[in-house]
Amino acid sequence: MPDLRNRTWLGDAGVESLWHGAIETAVREFTDYLTSQYGQDEHEHAAVLADGLARHLNTTNAIVSQWLRQKQALPLFVNASVRRLPKTAPGDFAQEGGPGGIQADLGMLMTCDVPGMMKAQRLTLIQAKKLRRVEGPERWGTGFPFKGKEYTQLERLLLLSQQAHYLFFISPDLGCPSLVLPAFTVKDSCKSAAAQSVPLSVVRNGGVSIADFMLHGIIGLWTGDENEKLIAKCKEGCEIGQGPRIMIEIRISSEGEGHQ
Numbered sequence: 541m542p543d544l545r546n547r548t549w550l551g552d553a554g555v556e557s558l559w560h561g562a563i564e565t566a567v568r569e570f571t572d573y574l575t576s577q578y579g580q581d582e583h584e585h586a587a588v589l590a591d592g593l594a595r596h597l598n599t600t601n602a603i604v605s606q607w608l609r610q611k612q613a614l615p616l617f618v619n620a621s622v623r624r625l626p627k628t629a630p631g632d633f634a635q636e637g638g639p640g641g642i643q644a645d646l647g648m649l650m651t652c653d654v655p656g657m658m659k660a661q662r663l664t665l666i667q668a669k670k671l672r673r674v675e676g677p678e679r680w681g682t683g684f685p686f687k688g689k690e691y692t693q694l695e696r697l698l699l700l701s702q703q704a705h706y707l708f709f710i711s712p713d714l715g716c717p718s719l720v721l722p723a724f725t726v727k728d729s730c731k732s733a734a735a736q737s738v739p740l741s742v743v744r745n746g747g748v749s750i751a752d753f754m755l756h757g758i759i760g761l762w763t764g765d766e767n768e769k770l771i772a773k774c775k776e777g778c779e780i781g782q783g784p785r786i787m788i789e790i791r792i793s794s795e796g797e798g799h800q
Contacts, residue, residue, distance in 0.1 A: 548760035549658045550616070555604055559618065559759060562600045563751040566592035567717070570750075575712045582668040583785060585709050586645045587624060590786050593754065594620035597790065616654065616792055618759075623787040643667065643697040644704065647774045647784035650758050651791045658792075662764025663771045664757070665701050665784065667693070667723070670709040671740065683737040684708060686730045694730070698723050701765040705757075707750070708743045716740075719747025720757075758790065 548556055570589045577584075597620040604616055644665035652658040669690075674681045686694055697704045704723040710716045721743060729738045748757075757763040765771075774787060 547756050549652070555616070556755060558600050558603055559597065560751055560755045562596040563593060563754045566596040567750050571712055571717065574709070574718075578670075578709075578711050578713075582645060582670050582709060585670065586668045586707070586786055589750070590622045590646065590788050594622045594788060616794060619791045619793075621789050623789070625785045642770075642774065642784045643693050643700060644784040645786065646707070647787045648758055648764075649771065649774060649787065649789045650761065650764055651789070652761065653791070653793045655794065658761070660761055660766075661771065662703075662758075662761055662766060663701070663774060664764045665697060665704040666707050666720075667697055667704070668707045668709060671711060671714075680711065680714060681740070683735075683739040684743070685735070685737045686726070687736050691730060691736055694723060694727055698727065700770060701767065703763050703765045705753075705763070708738075708747065710740075710743070716744055717749055719743055720750060720753040721747045722763075759792070 550556060566589070569592050570585075573588055574585070577588075597618045601617045601619075604618070642665065645668040646666040648664045648666065650660070650662045650664070652660045669684050671684060672681050673679060702724065706721050706723055706726050707718065708721065709718045721738075725746060726738055729742050730736045774784060775789075
């Protein structure tokens with residue numbers, strides 16, 4: 541991507557394009573999966589996406605190292621891992637449900653430890669929501685409803701972290717990729733109509749792609765919460781019913797810190 545702007549703390553368009561390309565490859569694979577498996581629930585979609593993101597980010601290590609060495613610059617490594625909790629809690633309640641839960645399907649923990657450049661640890665909570673089929677000629681709903689417990693969950697999620705986001709899964713049949721919106725924007729849209737729903741047009745017009753969100757928002761540290769208690773709770777392996785059900789941990793560090 542020769543036109544990719546330097547928009548992360550690294551400021552290296554070449555390395556950033558490699559990371560961005562790896563994430564885009566994972567998203568393309570995920571879109572292929574959605575084409576045949578869209579009927580699965582949001583939890584399964586989130587798990588497949590998380591595995592793909594971690595796998596493809598990890599494959600960039602050798603290329604990035606070679607790229608930076610040729611420039612006599614600091615080699616960097618991305619180590620990504622995924623941890624899952626069971627889909628449901630006792631009594632078949634949603635894993636992220638309950639007033640004491642984290643209220644998120646995904647937790648993305650970003651850690652940077654690059655001497656002289658960046659040292660940070662941020663947690664971004666993400667709730668997934670899928671566009672549903674409806675009866676009639678339109679086939680698909682015109683928006684994402686947030687009624688009752690779903691709106692309550694949205695409010696609880698924002699109480700935990702103002703940096704929380706929503707990931708909207710959209711069927712490839714509609715010619716629109718899955719997109720990410722800040723939870724505050726989702727709440728503002730819900731408040732604009734009595735139906736408490738987010739129109740598909742709002743998601744299409746205002747959402748960002750998964751690849752851009754991962755590079756600029758997560759790796760670029762444009763988002764994320766520094767709440768130590770919240771980070772510790774997510775890292776420790778929460779009890780069933782406390783969530784988030786899937787944790788993606790991404791660590792960027794320099795060579796010589798135990799990475800292969």
